[in-house]
Amino acid sequence: MENHRAVSLFVEFLQIEKNCSKLTIEHYLKDIKHFETFMKQQKINTFAAVSYGDIRVYLTKLHKEQYARATVSRKISCMRSLFKFLMREKIVERNDFTLAPLPKKEQLLPNFLYEEELKKLFTISDLTKPMGQRDQAILELFYATGIRVSECSNLSLRDIDFHIGTILVLGKGNKERFVPFGSFAQSSLQNYVNDGRKKLMKQNENAHEFLFVNYRGERLSSRGMRTILNKMIENAALTIQISPHVLRHTFATHMLNAGADLRGVQEMLGHAHLSSTQIYTHVTKDRLQTVYKNFHPRA
Known part of the structure; x- marks a missing residue:
């Protein structure tokens, strides 16, 4: 007691x-x-x-x-x-x-996907069906914003601003941040909100504002989102490992490799410390080759 x-x-x-x-x-x-x-x-x-x-x-x-x-x-x-x-x-x-001494941290590079690996995933959802529209919107939003799965599960309709292309995210420690999203995510979200979500909500008598819902019109859980991504991998016949966190790693890696500011990515990811964002500054082989060819005098 x-x-x-x-x-x-x-x-x-x-x-x-x-x-x-x-x-x-x-x-x-x-x-x-x-x-x-x-x-x-x-x-x-x-x-x-x-x-x-x-x-x-x-x-x-x-x-x-x-x-x-x-x-x-x-x-x-x-x-x-x-x-x-x-x-x-x-x-x-x-x-x-x-x-008690803390063990030394393992210096492991985060898993991420190359753009070629992502392309097939964006083509497998059946956009004529409500669930397909929802799945496509989830995939696009994860890659467009790098938000955590718990943050995505808790998004509500009022958190999306289609006019300026941002979402309001409630992160760790109840800290709010605005994260922008691009045209592909915007198109998928609008298609889902205006069509698929309305059809799915007909299965639920209790109206609510949660953005992503399951087939019963109830809030889609974090576990449900992971299951959806696994199913997409299965349908695409891919052997890659994917999860919401891998998509978060991918978002950060692609942004930084393309020249994004480290502090800007830190803000979008919702990291309290810059050191948490710095793990994504690893450079891909393709990026190394491009830099070498562009800048070495005798490349």
């Missing part, structure tokens, strides 16, 4: 003081629950009884279970935040998680 009360207070802190999104809080709770399971296995009854030795055992367990470095770092950071709060509330006396 003591641990349950401590976690409840922490959740209130995240909601009220930190203004964290529902999804962020869910991730915190998932990591805390994972550590509480470990505590039960080790017969540790309260957070106050956790020692640095226990934390070392927990880290060893994570290593044996082959968790990715990023996952281990996230779990440690989560518990650091929890214990820092519990110290403030005088529920625990120390925060030994601050002594």
